[in-house]
Amino acid sequence: MKKLISFSVLMFLSFFIVPVFAQQNKMQLAKEHYLKAEKFYVNGEFQSAVKEYKEAFELSGKSGLLFNIAQCHRQLNNYDKALFFYKLYLSKVPNSPFRDEIQKHINNLEKKLSELKKKIGKVTIMTDPKGAKVLLDSFSGKPIGVTPVVLDITSGTHLLVIKKDGFEDYPYKLEIKAGQMNFVNIKLKASTSATSTQMQNTSDTNKQQTTKQTVKSDKNTNKVKKDNKVKKDNKETIKIDEKEQIPEGPVPFYKKWWFIAGTATTAVLLGGMTYTGLKAMSLQSDFENSTDPNEKDSLKSDGESYARTTDILLGASVLVGGATLLAVILTHDDSEDNPEIEKTTVKEDNKQTLSILPSIGYNSFGLVFNWNF
Numbered sequence: 554m555k556k557l558i559s560f561s562v563l564m565f566l567s568f569f570i571v572p573v574f575a576q577q578n579k580m581q582l583a584k585e586h587y588l589k590a591e592k593f594y595v596n597g598e599f600q601s602a603v604k605e606y607k608e609a610f611e612l613s614g615k616s617g618l619l620f621n622i623a624q625c626h627r628q629l630n631n632y633d634k635a636l637f638f639y640k641l642y643l644s645k646v647p648n649s650p651f652r653d654e655i656q657k658h659i660n661n662l663e664k665k666l667s668e669l670k671k672k673i674g675k676v677t678i679m680t681d682p683k684g685a686k687v688l689l690d691s692f693s694g695k696p697i698g699v700t701p702v703v704l705d706i707t708s709g710t711h712l713l714v715i716k717k718d719g720f721e722d723y724p725y726k727l728e729i730k731a732g733q734m735n736f737v738n739i740k741l742k743a744s745t746s747a748t749s750t751q752m753q754n755t756s757d758t759n760k761q762q763t764t765k766q767t768v769k770s771d772k773n774t775n776k777v778k779k780d781n782k783v784k785k786d787n788k789e790t791i792k793i794d795e796k797e798q799i800p801e802g803p804v805p806f807y808k809k810w811w812f813i814a815g816t817a818t819t820a821v822l823l824g825g826m827t828y829t830g831l832k833a834m835s836l837q838s839d840f841e842n843s844t845d846p847n848e849k850d851s852l853k854s855d856g857e858s859y860a861r862t863t864d865i866l867l868g869a870s871v872l873v874g875g876a877t878l879l880a881v882i883l884t885h886d887d888s889e890d891n892p893e894i895e896k897t898t899v900k901e902d903n904k905q906t907l908s909i910l911p912s913i914g915y916n917s918f919g920l921v922f923n924w925n926f
Contacts (some may be wrong), residue, residue: 583613590621599625616645620655627658632669636662672708674729677701678715681740685717692722715739815877819870826866833859 590605603625610618623638639659643652678687679701686696687704690712698704700715708731715723720741729735836856843849 579612583609583615586612587618594621594625599628603629616642619645620649620651623655623658627662632662632666636666669707672731673705674708674731674733674735675703676706676727676729676735676737677703678713678737679739680715680717681738682717685715685720685739685741688714688716692724713737715741717741720744811880812877815873815880819874819877822866822870822873826863826870829859829863829866833863 586605586609590602590609593599593602593605603622606618606621606625609615610622619638619642623635623642626632626635626638636659639655639662643649643655649655678698683700685700687698687700687702688694689697689704689706692714696716706727706729708729711727711729713725713727715725721744723739723741725737725739727735727737833856836852836859840849840852840856843852
């Protein structure tokens with residue numbers, strides 16, 4: 554029963570302490586992303602701001618950040634995304650003090666999207682080879698897609714520029730009509746510089762292969778001469794490595810992860826036991842000095858609770874500390890204490906070993922039993 558209680562306490566500590574520290578770290582990272590986003594927003598860099606706001610939201614889950622994300626998309630004229638995040642924010646914060654203002658933005662965005670759909674046509678762009686970047690009305694900047702791709706473009710005359718490394722840029726005049734699908738199929742032409750580079754690489758490869766064959770032939774010739782010389786002198790030769798490899802010594806047990814983890818866990822349990830024990834003694838003193846029956850019953854109940862907790866922490870600390878000590882005994886090697894002793898590893902058949910080690914995972918504590926046979 555005591556072992557079961559101790560294991561339960563360890564599991565409780567692992568599920569309580571580890572998530573608390575992880576949550577604090579997440580909130581700190583979320584704050585850093587939020588401050589970066591605020592700077593970008595003030596400077597009008599809305600694309601960078603929306604990225605940082607999203608990072609902060611994923612880490613913290615704060616609904617107010619959805620409003621900031623929507624504002625950035627509205628400034629970037631991403632009407633559909635702004636509309637999505639405005640509505641998502643209101644679904645999570647229905648009583649927002651900004652509800653009236655947000656509703657006005659939603660109505661305006663829906664009106665703009667309705668008008669924009671009447672002016673949009675689609676275009677399907679394919680290239681040979683695939684993977685070319687597509688730029689719209691510009692010869693440089695961020696591409697709007699990579700082939701093959703289907704795009705929504707406002708009606709009118711536009712310039713498409715197709716770019717791919719190793720091929721010539723391909724400008725294309727495009728006429729878009731609202732509600733219609735356009736198809737563009739382009740075969741790219743390899744650039745002259747790319748062809749020259751490929752021929753140069755082929756020439757360099759052939760030269761390298763020829764050089765390797767020549768060096769290999771010289772090595773074979775030198776080897777034959779050396780063998781003949783050894784036979785002629787009739788001398789025994791011994792090959793000695795230029796640099797002797799010195800094996801590293803064993804790691805002391807007090808530097809191993811399981812010893813550090815076991816010792817730290819035992820210290821935490823003992824610290825908790827000390828606190829609850831002192832608290833129980835304090836309540837016992839108050840119980841003896843009290844004259845109010847109701848107060849005495851309350852003090853007695855609290856004192857017994859702290860006493861039980863003290864017993865549980867004591868058992869847990871003994872269990873973890875004992876397991877750590879047992880692991881030290883089972884895994885200890887005399888060569889760790891005396892580095893001058895030469896340690897030779899000999900593989901023996903049918904050798905059985907048993908080891909018990911404390912184990913700490915991402916959100917759990919326990920023991921690992923290992924039996925080699």
